[in-house]
Amino acid sequence: xxxxxHPDALLIAYLRxxxxxxxxxxxxxxxxxxxxxxxxxxxxxxxxxxxxSSLPQPxxxxxxxxxxxxxxxxxxRRRPWRWQWLRRPVPLALSAAxxxxxxxxxxxxxxxxxxxxxxxxxxxxxVVASRLDLLRQYAVIERLxxxxxxxxxxxxxxxxxxxxx
Amino acid sequence: MELSDESLCExxxxxxxxAFNLLVERYQQRAYRLAWSILRDAEEARDLSQEAFIRxxxxxxxxxxxxxxxxxxxRILVNLCLDHRRKHRWWRRVxxxxxxxxxxxxxxxxxxxxxxxxxxxxxxxxxxxxxLWAAVDGLSHQQxxxxxxxxxxxxxxxxxxxVLKCSEATVRVxxxxxxxxxxxxxxxx
Ligand SMILES: [Zn+2]
Numbered sequence: 001x002x003x004x005x006h007p008d009a010l011l012i013a014y015l016r017x018x019x020x021x022x023x024x025x026x027x028x029x030x031x032x033x034x035x036x037x038x039x040x041x042x043x044x045x046x047x048x049x050x051x052x053s054s055l056p057q058p059x060x061x062x063x064x065x066x067x068x069x070x071x072x073x074x075x076x077r078r079r080p081w082r083w084q085w086l087r088r089p090v091p092l093a094l095s096a097a098x099x100x101x102x103x104x105x106x107x108x109x110x111x112x113x114x115x116x117x118x119x120x121x122x123x124x125x126x127v128v129a130s131r132l133d134l135l136r137q138y139a140v141i142e143r144l145x146x147x148x149x150x151x152x153x154x155x156x157x158x159x160x161x162x163x164x165x
Numbered sequence: 166m167e168l169s170d171e172s173l174c175e176x177x178x179x180x181x182x183x184a185f186n187l188l189v190e191r192y193q194q195r196a197y198r199l200a201w202s203i204l205r206d207a208e209e210a211r212d213l214s215q216e217a218f219i220r221x222x223x224x225x226x227x228x229x230x231x232x233x234x235x236x237x238x239x240r241i242l243v244n245l246c247l248d249h250r251r252k253h254r255w256w257r258r259v260x261x262x263x264x265x266x267x268x269x270x271x272x273x274x275x276x277x278x279x280x281x282x283x284x285x286x287x288x289x290x291x292x293x294x295x296x297l298w299a300a301v302d303g304l305s306h307q308q309x310x311x312x313x314x315x316x317x318x319x320x321x322x323x324x325x326x327x328v329l330k331c332s333e334a335t336v337r338v339x340x341x342x343x344x345x346x347x348x349x350x351x352x353x354x
Contacts, residue, residue: 008341009334009337009338009341010337011341012322012337012340012341012344013322013337016315016321016322018321018322018323040345040348043344043348043351044344044348047297047344047347047348047351048315048316048344050293050294050297051297051298051301051312051316052316052317054294054297054298055202055316055317056202056298057198058197058198058201058202058207058210059201059207061197061207061211063190063193063194066193066197066211066215067186067189067190067193069211069215070189070215070218070219073215073216073219074218074219074222077219077223
């Protein structure tokens with residue numbers, strides 16, 4: 001019987017029983033006649049079995065925390081753009097404003113001569129006072145988040161104590 | 166009666182939160198494990214599997230039920246992971262230059278010399294297995310993804326092709342190359 005070409009790419013489909021009858025028969029005939037392919041098929045099967053029986057396990061995950069985190073991410077995507085605008089730039093605006101105050105006071109004091117200890121203290125007070133106002137605004141914005149039930153999402157597991165991860 | 170994944174997905178399209186939560190619970194472990202198998206990084210696997218669920222939520226309306234839900238979802242997940250690896254390839258090249266590329270002619274494993282003796286006799290099974298999995302890590306992204314979808318998720322070739330957005334013939338070539346490389350690693354003639 002004339003040897004058909006080595007059916008390389010069909011071997012795995014053959015081993016998995018995925019080939020149509022014509023192809024299956026043709027590969028089976030080839031394997032009966034070609035020891036090289038027969039050995040390859042045997043090795044492939046063993047490797048597939050070995051891989052299937054020794055799957056590495058990823059590091060453990062706390063599934064409750066995973067779902068809570070997913071809930072937060074999804075909520076953040078659904079939040080209208082103006083909420084994102086309010087949330088994200090505030091810490092940035094805070095630092096920028098504080099840096100601005102420092103710069104202005106620094107330049108002023110530089111012009112009016114070297115700072116004494118009293119000047120330093122008053123500079124610190126001014127900066128902290130300006131920050132306090134901004135911080136109060138920030139706290140209000142943080143509280144608005146609670147309206148969006150983020151906290152509920154964080155505590156999904158407590159709401160459904162029977163659930164397992 | 167338990168609702169099928171497909172009907173749950175239809176409900177997610179109607180913004181049914183409970184249906185979404187149920188799908189997440191059904192698929193979270195598989196999604197994370199598959200992402201980890203492709204990325205080999207727990208943080209990235211967590212992040213990208215969650216991203217796949219977000220995409221599922223956003224795109225549930227386009228599911229259409231033409232494929233199985235699992236195939237459709239794996240397609241989202243696996244392509245997120247493969248895109249991520251492609252984007253970070255330049256960095257991996259710097260920190261881990263041994264990893265092979267999709268386009269490379271043959272993987273690192275294929276270039277390794279075959280050991281002289283049958284390692285099954287030479288080493289214990291555990292060592293052979295870790296060597297085998299190290300070789301899997303050295304395969305190209307596409308080859309590894311095809312192989313993992315087969316041995317880990319048990320997907321038939323036709324579904325692997327749908328997930329990887331390629332033809333069945335291409336999947337067969339990926340799998341054949343992958344197994345040929347692994348066989349060489351184990352010293353198969
Ligand atoms: Zn042959």
